[in-house]
Amino acid sequence: METPSESHKRHTLALLVDNRPGVLARVATLVSGRGYNIDSLSVAETMDPAVSLITLIVSGSPRIVSQIVKQLRKLINVIKVSDLSDMDYVERQLVMVRVRAQNGAREEIMRLCEIFRCKVIDVSPKSYTLEITGGQDKIRAALSLLAEFGIEEQVSTGLTAMTRSLSAKK
């Protein structure tokens, strides 16, 4: 067995599950029961209202992640598990951030907004609240630039992800 510190890699797992009470708890218990942290999580109904999609991000060595994937498949309410990290996929996350915006800063922030295609969703005399959508790299870049002006508050959804076309193997 490998120790948790060995060759950790981030994996994006997409789970199709029965849309029923308790299913998320089963998934979360399974991962946490083995001492692993869920880095990010998002859950929503799919086109079929009886099925939900859980996107979860875990880090671990290949052996551990493959064991987690197999154990997840074993859960009675889990229909399908894909490790998107083996595939060509797109991922998106939504972040809301309130940035200090006074005097000259207001112009500069609007310019950044344009570059990163953010939206201003609330305005006050001293701040802007922005909505940023994108992959993790873009969001990280935008946030580090906005940090220069002073971030008052920030919230984020979990990542959600989709393969580029059906069964798009890398």
Next chain:
Amino acid sequence: MTMMSGAEILIECWKKEGVKVIFGYPGATTIDIHHHLAVSGLRFVLCRHEQAAVHAADGYARSTGRPGVVLVTSGPGATNTITGLAGAHMDSVPVLVFSGQVSRLLIGNDAFQEVDIVGVSRPVTKHNYLVLSTEDLAQTVKEAFYVATSGRPGAVLVDLPKDVMSGQAEFHYPRKVELRAYQPHLAPHPKQVQKVADLLSKAKRPIIYGGGGIISSGASEELLRLAETLEIPVTTTLMGLGGFPGSHPLALGMLGMHGLYRANMAVQSADLILAVGARFDDRVTGALSHFAPEAVMIHIDVDTTSIHKVVDVDVPLVADARQALVAVLESLGPAPSFDREGRAQWREQIRAWDTDCPLAYDRGPMEGIKPQAVIEALYRQTGGKAIIVTEVGQHQMWAAQYYLCDSPRQFITSGGLGVMGFGLPAALGVLIDKPDATVVDIAGDGSILMNVQELATAVQENLPVKVAILNNGCLGMVRQWQELFYQGRYAATILGGGPDFVKLAESFGAKGFRATRLQEVEGVIAQGLAEPGPVLMDFAVLPTELVYPMVPGGKALDEMILDKANLP
């Protein structure tokens, strides 16, 4: 369609599933069910503790191959089942616990005897359910039985709010279950089967390593045919004992921490290991980095998660063990060619190991009783035909080593979880189905006290269990580790005087016998076996006796301690 109450529907579902007996303990939330159960024609066995009720159902399931059913009340009744559920689940035994729950409106209100048992039992069950309407009940029960008994079997809990049981609905029992998300993979892949057959024929020093999956899939006959056809020696895990005849010339006995010298040496020198329905438990492999260094690994298991979990295998075959062995035998044909001379040399090598270090103990002239001598006497007097149930500890290992079981479902023990207190109630579960069988619970003086209240059940239900206590006055297995690896500091393992087991038995209305000298052993066993009812036999054994061979933690299988003189 007539309307029925939830309680009546539940009982009808049990009948449709072929349930004959339910183990359990009543309470406020299950009173409606008991009201109807009492006149249903089904047998209810009132155990004296809910944990014991689950072990009894577990013993019943292991003995019959049919699911064991338990009915308990909410709150403490339900939480008391957790050890039983975990033990059954870890050993892949189909056990279903039906727990009462407070009425739906009270759930989440910290009501009297309320506990979120679905949340509590989640990690120790294969699946569990909270039934939220009487209309859903039949479908849920059908699903629960299907999940518990299919694929790799396991424990399932169904939580039943009181008002769902008293509520009314029409009864339709679904004929089939189809779960989109759960489809056990049972049929072996032909390409993999071919590979297995080829490798088995070519191997020079092959070993079959069989686990509990042999027994739960009913693959014993196929295993025997395969071993005999290709002359392959077979070692089994604790859970696999009886899956291959223990007295067969190709049987090596158990492997692992307290495995036989010849079995462990054979594994370490094998050039091929065929693992069937086994999961490379740490008590089996010893130090993984040194486990079977020369062997090509083939792994047959119905559970995908078992494959590559511990050991990297060369040829995985995900399938039901019996179906897989049938396919391998077919692929081999009636007279496959293999290196007969090589096999003869391999068996000769194994015989040489066994001659060097046979399973043995010092029989020197003595008054006192060696625990192994009791097992040997039991074996002789029962003609090797008793169903052996055990508790957990030294006595369990001696039973596994010295009582050679020739039939599947003959050796019943708590393997994965190692539950002390399992044996007595499990033996009662066996006897419920086979009241005329000789069923011996081999116990220690520590373990037996963990569920000794079940003597009351045995007496009330007239179940003639024979309990043989190897009484050494201590918690022997932990004491053994303290003696070997903790400088003999016997912390918390000395039991002192203990109860007078003869009087204890008598106080329950059972019979008690005691042997304190070797020469009394045969007589006590003869008396105990001759008694028509439940019996406790108390054997005062020498406390200094240790279980050998032993692979110390972190050592390779071939680094066994054979007696205290060769301690590392």
